Amino acid sequence: MAAFRGRMTLLAGVSFLGALLEAFFLVIVTGLGMALVSGVPTVGPFMGHSIAMGSALVLGAFVLVVRVILNLWAVRISARLTAHVTTEQRLIASHAYLGASWDVQEAEPAGRLQELLTTFVNRVTGAVTVLTQAITALLSLIAFLAASVAVDSLSTLAVVGVLSLVGTVLVPLRRGIRRRSGELAISNLAFSNAVAELGALGLEMQTFGVQTRFADRIDALTRQATERQRQVQTLSGAMSPIYISVAYAALLVGIAILGLAGFSNLTAVGAIMLLMLRSLNYGQQLASAWGALAAHAPFLDRLESTVEAYRASTASGGVSVPDAVTPLEARGVDFAYRMDQPTLTGVNFQIEAGEIIGVVGPSGAGKSTLAQLVLGLRDPKRGAVLACGVDLRKVDRAWWSSRVAFVAQDAKLFTGTLAENLRFFRDGIDNETLRRAAHQANILTEIGALPLGFDTHLGERGGALSGGQRQRLSIARALAGDPEIIVLDEPTSALDGISERLIRDTLAALKGQVTVIIIAHRMSTLDICDRIMVIERGRMTAFDSPDALRRDSGFYQNAMATAGIMPDQRA
Numbered sequence: 065m066a067a068f069r070g071r072m073t074l075l076a077g078v079s080f081l082g083a084l085l086e087a088f089f090l091v092i093v094t095g096l097g098m099a100l101v102s103g104v105p106t107v108g109p110f111m112g113h114s115i116a117m118g119s120a121l122v123l124g125a126f127v128l129v130v131r132v133i134l135n136l137w138a139v140r141i142s143a144r145l146t147a148h149v150t151t152e153q154r155l156i157a158s159h160a161y162l163g164a165s166w167d168v169q170e171a172e173p174a175g176r177l178q179e180l181l182t183t184f185v186n187r188v189t190g191a192v193t194v195l196t197q198a199i200t201a202l203l204s205l206i207a208f209l210a211a212s213v214a215v216d217s218l219s220t221l222a223v224v225g226v227l228s229l230v231g232t233v234l235v236p237l238r239r240g241i242r243r244r245s246g247e248l249a250i251s252n253l254a255f256s257n258a259v260a261e262l263g264a265l266g267l268e269m270q271t272f273g274v275q276t277r278f279a280d281r282i283d284a285l286t287r288q289a290t291e292r293q294r295q296v297q298t299l300s301g302a303m304s305p306i307y308i309s310v311a312y313a314a315l316l317v318g319i320a321i322l323g324l325a326g327f328s329n330l331t332a333v334g335a336i337m338l339l340m341l342r343s344l345n346y347g348q349q350l351a352s353a354w355g356a357l358a359a360h361a362p363f364l365d366r367l368e369s370t371v372e373a374y375r376a377s378t379a380s381g382g383v384s385v386p387d388a389v390t391p392l393e394a395r396g397v398d399f400a401y402r403m404d405q406p407t408l409t410g411v412n413f414q415i416e417a418g419e420i421i422g423v424v425g426p427s428g429a430g431k432s433t434l435a436q437l438v439l440g441l442r443d444p445k446r447g448a449v450l451a452c453g454v455d456l457r458k459v460d461r462a463w464w465s466s467r468v469a470f471v472a473q474d475a476k477l478f479t480g481t482l483a484e485n486l487r488f489f490r491d492g493i494d495n496e497t498l499r500r501a502a503h504q505a506n507i508l509t510e511i512g513a514l515p516l517g518f519d520t521h522l523g524e525r526g527g528a529l530s531g532g533q534r535q536r537l538s539i540a541r542a543l544a545g546d547p548e549i550i551v552l553d554e555p556t557s558a559l560d561g562i563s564e565r566l567i568r569d570t571l572a573a574l575k576g577q578v579t580v581i582i583i584a585h586r587m588s589t590l591d592i593c594d595r596i597m598v599i600e601r602g603r604m605t606a607f608d609s610p611d612a613l614r615r616d617s618g619f620y621q622n623a624m625a626t627a628g629i630m631p632d633q634r635a
């Protein structure tokens with residue numbers, strides 16, 4: 065901010081000086097013209113002083129050179145200012161988003177961050193450019209009016225009076241621009257969210273053959289946004305012509321006053337006219353910059369309020385470093401997304417090091433929410449999750465992240481090499497560790513069969529891989545960080561039997577080394593579990609060995625039966 069203010073002040077100073085020199089130059093030029101017409105060897109008088117024509121010419125040339133230097137300097141400051149603002153705003157917005165809690169990040173619609181970092185930041189940069197133009201125009205106007213007052217005060221003051229009236233005429237117009245532009249900002253966000261969503265639904269769109277409906281939706285949103293844009297542009301565009309007509313009227317008033325006052329110094333009249341006409345130009349620039357600022361302002365407001373919201377919800381965490389992740393304990397944990405609707409109530413459990421824990425329950429029971437609480441991504445509304453006796457809210461985030469890993473149902477890969485995808489930006493994971501993790505995840509042979517092995521480049525989002533390969537890569541990614549605990553949210557639900565068996569073997573081999581919590585719908589995946597937790601309607605209704613659950617848990621018995629595995633077959 066200090067750098068911004070410093071550059072803005074410097075720009076204002078340079079612009080003002082440049083405008084004063086320009087005004088001075090115009091006065092000299094008028095004087096020279098008048099001297100030539102009247103055949104006198106001196107220029108003036110201005111404010112009671114006259115100078116020789118030769119001196120006036122040299123002075124004019126000197127002023128011109130200095131003014132060019134000042135103008136170029138102003139252009140450079142302005143360019144640096146906008147570059148600085150773009151970089152700073154992108155950093156501020158992205159850092160605020162990345163520092164926000166999972167609650168807030170998850171709630172943001174698709175495409176929101178992209179829209180904020182592109183369109184909205186561009187608008188902020190645009191506002192700064194316009195602001196620098198407005199400052200330059202305002203200070204130039206002041207410099208010109210000061211020069212005019214020095215030449216003749218009465219007519220100048222009359223013109224200034226009428227120009228001030230113009231300002232009040234333009235106020236409602238500016239308000240209209242601001243309001244419409246606010247609506248445009250909202251339309252833009254809706255448009256980018258919809259486009260991001262539609263982009264992610266390509267497969268479904270093709271399958272259901274509903275491309276024309278998608279096109280209709282984009283058309284409707286485009287029309288809505290462009291209609292707002294048209295309104296904003298019309299209003300902003302009207303600023304300048306309205307200003308210029310009223311300002312010309314002001315000039316007429318100035319001339320009338322000069323006539324009425326019986327003003328006879330022709331050189332001074334010429335200079336004032338020239339100064340006034342040039343002032344009108346700066347005034348016009350000021351009016352259009354004023355309109356453009358009103359159009360940018362809602363984007364600035366929205367960006368600022370979004371960044372504030374991100375900052376107000378930073379992920380919890382403290383400075384405590386427990387001895388280990390386990391025993392991992394939930395004590396009286398309650399959680400709700402909405403005040404009136406509890407998602408989890410009174411959950412208590414303790415998980416020991418090296419255990420493999422299955423989590424089962426009907427859809428919507430709260431299993432994924434529990435996983436997110438265990439990972440420290442969400443905080444309980446009541447009670448606590450504790451790692452080796454320390455409340456997760458007090459645990460050092462960097463320490464915690466280096467010890468836990470997560471595998472989602474839908475493995476997310478990014479454009480880059482296989483090694484980069486496995487390393488996932490965690491420096492310090494060497495190639496040998498990557499090989500070991502790939503071996504553990506049963507994917508090493510397939511990677512070895514690729515011509516470039518770990519250096520194979522994955523296309524956008526790893527599109528060339530099968531669901532099972534992606535999922536095993538995702539498990540290898542989790543294992544590469546050497547975690548103490550790994551949480552898997554339905555890792556096999558979308559996979560075929562062979563892929564599922566490969567993953568089951570991987571997890572079984574981790575028994576005793578890594579604590580595994582696996583949410584599963586497939587009962588076969590639960591074969592390898594030491595204990596299974598049953599979650600129903602937000603409550604933990606059982607947490608016991610598979611044998612005990614087969615005996616006592618109604619849900620588990622039903623689920624086994626549904627999966628075609630009868631209790632007597634297992635006994």
Ligand SMILES: Nc1ncnc2c1ncn2[C@@H]1O[C@H](COP(=O)(O)OP(=O)(O)OP(=O)(O)O)[C@@H](O)[C@H]1O
Nearest residue numbers: 170401402407425426427428429430431432433434
């Ligand atoms: N981000 C969210 N905002 C609001 N409500 C949510 C959110 N995520 C989940 N819910 C709601 O919380 C409840 C529990 O959801 P959760 O995803 O934890 O269940 P689940 O047992 O994992 O379900 P499934 O097996 O279908 O994945 C559901 O009623 C769900 O609609």
